[in-house]
Amino acid sequence: METEIELKFIVSPEFSSQLLSKITEAKILQQSSRELGNTYFDTPDQILRQNDIGLRVRRFDDVSVQTLKTAGRVVAGLHQRPEYNVEIDGDAPTLSLHPADAWPDHFDVVAVQQQIRPLFSTDFTRQQWLVAMPDGSQIELAFDHGEVHANGKSSPICEVELELKSGQTDALFTLARELCASGGMRLGNLSKAARGYRLAADYQGDPVKPLENVATTEQDTVESTFIKTLEHALEHWLYHEQIYTERQDQQALVQISQSLSLLRQTFATFGGIIPRRASALLRQELQWLEGELSWLEEANSIDELTEDKSYVLRKLNARKALQTQLEARYEQLPDGEDMLRLMNSARYCGLLLDLSRWILSRGWQPFLDDKARAKLLGAVKPFADNVLSRSWSELLEVFPAERQLTRSDYIDQKSRLQRNLMCGLSFAELYEPELRKVFRMPWFDLLQGIEDLSALEPIRQLLTSFEGEDLLQIEKWLQRQNESLIHAMDQTRKMSIELAPYWP
Secondary structure, eight states, X not given: OEEEEEEEEEOOTTHHHHHHHHHTTSEEEEEEEEEEEEEEEEOTTOHHHHTTOEEEEEEETTEEEEEEEOOOEEETTEEEEEEEEEEESSSSOOGGGSXXXXXXXXXXXXXXXXXXXXXXXXXXXXXXEEEEOTTSOEEEEEEEEEEEEETTEEEEEEEEEEEEEESOHHHHHHHHHHHGGGSOOEEOOSOHHHHHHHHHTTOOOOOOOOOOOOOOOTTOBHHHHHHHHHHHHHHHHHHXXXXXXXXXXXXXXXXXXXXXXXXXXXXXXXXXXXXXXXXXXXXXXXXXXHHHTTTHHHHHHHHHHHHHHHGGGTTOTTHHHHHHHHHHHHHHSOOHHHHHHHHTSHHHHHHHHHHHHHHHTTTTGGGOOHHHHHHHTSBXXXXXXXXXXXXXXXXXXXXXXXXXXXXXXXXXXHHHHHHHHHHGGGTGGGSOHHHHHHHHHHHHHHHHHHHHHHTTHHHHHTGGGOOHHHHHHHHHHHHHHHHHHHHHHHXXXXXXXXXXXXXX
């Protein structure tokens, strides 16, 4: 049994020339080029897939190798999975050739053997180099170009894989960073097998989903919660990046933006223990990427205003003129091609690699003193209680019950409220769900109200384009919308402040 440790990247066919020029700068121990044919097997009800098992037979150079890959994990973009290989005669797999402890407990190998059948295949050319790294590590670099086939359908394969053969995991990131310096690489979140299963099932893609709570438990330390939160945000990011590359769903970008917010808030939440200088470069790059996605708020506002032929503007005489100008403004915003170029850029890929490397290598540790290390080893619950209390005090200060807040007041505090709500995701599972829900829901309602206020801003920015009766009507309409929203938000704010916290 071996444990496969690798980074996967999606590239374009043209990337091969860029890769070859980079390879000339490396120390190559071996190189080869092979045609690989692979058939993947499962039962009709996909019992192997249900147990996170992959079974394939690979053919090359008149040799057939049966490979079993068992449940692994993807941590911060790094794929790690146990792998069993055995040479066989013919093309049909024999499950009993693998050791008994390779299978899950109570797995009926004999019954599964009787049911397995070919499900899909991958056929590709693999150019392969064994690279010697300066630290003595050896990395297998592969460029795969071909297709996945299932049920008469096909999907292209064009990938670069870096697999650690010996040495330190950090060397993978060093080589990946060098290769992505000119752009054209994107971290691959799906294996060839996962893509094959999707093709066989005619799967149309994953749904966009909101950020969920981090799976923190009372057994966690402060440091393990910090790591879990970073990995949670990164997983959410890569999940929605895959969705966006498949179908350019703008809401997937919104969720990537949410991931960035959680990452930045996590650095702030734990900043009293982990010095800011430890994450300075990462925070700088996260801020850059947030800036690249800052147009999303305006785009979503215009979408809401122009939805269903601008139904929300139906009572305005200038409705058609507003719709025309809003649509013209929308056309000036970044589009799908712009975002795909961003995701394939050197800076974007470099940020993901640096963040992954920082998490896996515990990049904050060299910046800690003994006191900070002791705090990180402490139980997370007291830390969470303290963080939530500080967050609560901050909200009471900026949303006081006795003060009348204006539209600008609410909009100015939007980011602060988002950060405070985001902070709670790291610790939510430590507390009683119903109490937590009752406390947080009104604050989410308040945030929604602020977002509804912000959604009117594109109309406000167009006021100078109108005059006379049209201008007066639009201004009155905006005033009514503002008054209605602010009245509801004032009530929500006062109710929120009166609620008892769900932490001690």
